Amino acid sequence: xxxxxxxxxxxxxxxxxxxxxxxxxxxxxxxxxxxxxxxxxxxxxxxxxxxxxxxxxxxxxxxxxxxxxxxxxxxxxxxxxxxxxxxxxxxxxxxxxxxxxxxxxxx
Amino acid sequence: xxxxxxxxxxxxxxxxxxxxxxxxxxxxxxxxxxxxxxxxxxxxxxxxxxxxxxxxxxxxxxxxxxxxxxxxxxxxxxxxxxxxxxxxxxxxxxxxxxxxxxxxxxx
Numbered sequence: 001x002x003x004x005x006x007x008x009x010x011x012x013x014x015x016x017x018x019x020x021x022x023x024x025x026x027x028x029x030x031x032x033x034x035x036x037x038x039x040x041x042x043x044x045x046x047x048x049x050x051x052x053x054x055x056x057x058x059x060x061x062x063x064x065x066x067x068x069x070x071x072x073x074x075x076x077x078x079x080x081x082x083x084x085x086x087x088x089x090x091x092x093x094x095x096x097x098x099x100x101x102x103x104x105x106x107x
Numbered sequence: 108x109x110x111x112x113x114x115x116x117x118x119x120x121x122x123x124x125x126x127x128x129x130x131x132x133x134x135x136x137x138x139x140x141x142x143x144x145x146x147x148x149x150x151x152x153x154x155x156x157x158x159x160x161x162x163x164x165x166x167x168x169x170x171x172x173x174x175x176x177x178x179x180x181x182x183x184x185x186x187x188x189x190x191x192x193x194x195x196x197x198x199x200x201x202x203x204x205x206x207x208x209x210x211x212x213x214x
Binding site for chain 2: 051052055058059062065066071073074075076077078
C-alpha cells in the first residue's frame with residue numbers, strides 16, 4: 001500500500017471513522033514520527049533552521065492540501081511546524097488523512 | 108502614537124516585559140479584536156472565505172515578520188488564522204508585539 005500514490009477523495013460524512021485496528025494498519029505506511037491522539041487525529045512536528053525554510057514547508061503543505069482538497073491544521077512557529085490531520089465531516093480519521101500524511105512525509 | 112509607522116527593534120532580553128498599565132496604553136492603538144492573555148500574549152483571530160485567502164494572509168504576515176525580525180505564532184485552519192504575539196526573550200509583551208499587531212491590522 002503506497003499511500004503517497006493515492007488521491008484524497010471527497011468525504012462528506014456518512015461513513016464511520018477509522019477504528020484503532022484500521023488506524024494501526026494505516027499508520028505502518030507513514031513515518032513513525034506521526035502521533036495518534038484519541039484515535040481522532042494524527043500529528044507530526046517538523047523542525048527547520050530558519051523562518052524561510054519554515055514558510056517554504058508551510059506553502060508546500062498548503063499547495064498539497066489544495067491539490068488533494070484536504071486541509072490540515074498548521075501551527076507555525078519560527079523554526080517549527082506542527083501538522084494536525086483529521087477528517088472533520090466524520091469527527092475522526094479517514095484514509096484521506098493518511099494519504100496526506102504520506103505525501104507530506106515526501107516533501 | 109501610530110504604531111504602524113514604527114519599526115520593531117531587536118529585543119535580547121534584559122528589559123522588563125510590559126505591565127498591565129503599559130499594555131492597556133498600547134492596546135488602545137491596535138484593533139479592539141486583539142485579546143490579552145495573562146499580560147503575556149496578545150492574539151487575534153482572522154476569518155477568510157477560502158483557503159487561498161487564508162494562505163495569502165499567512166504569507167503577508169510571514170513577509171511582515173521577516174521585515175520586522177519579529178515572528179508571531181500562526182495557527183492556520185481552512186478559513187481561520189489565529190495570530191499570537193509575544194516576546195520570548197522577556198517572557199512577556201514588548202512594544203514589538205504591538206508594532207507588529209498594528210501592521211497586521213493594516214493587511
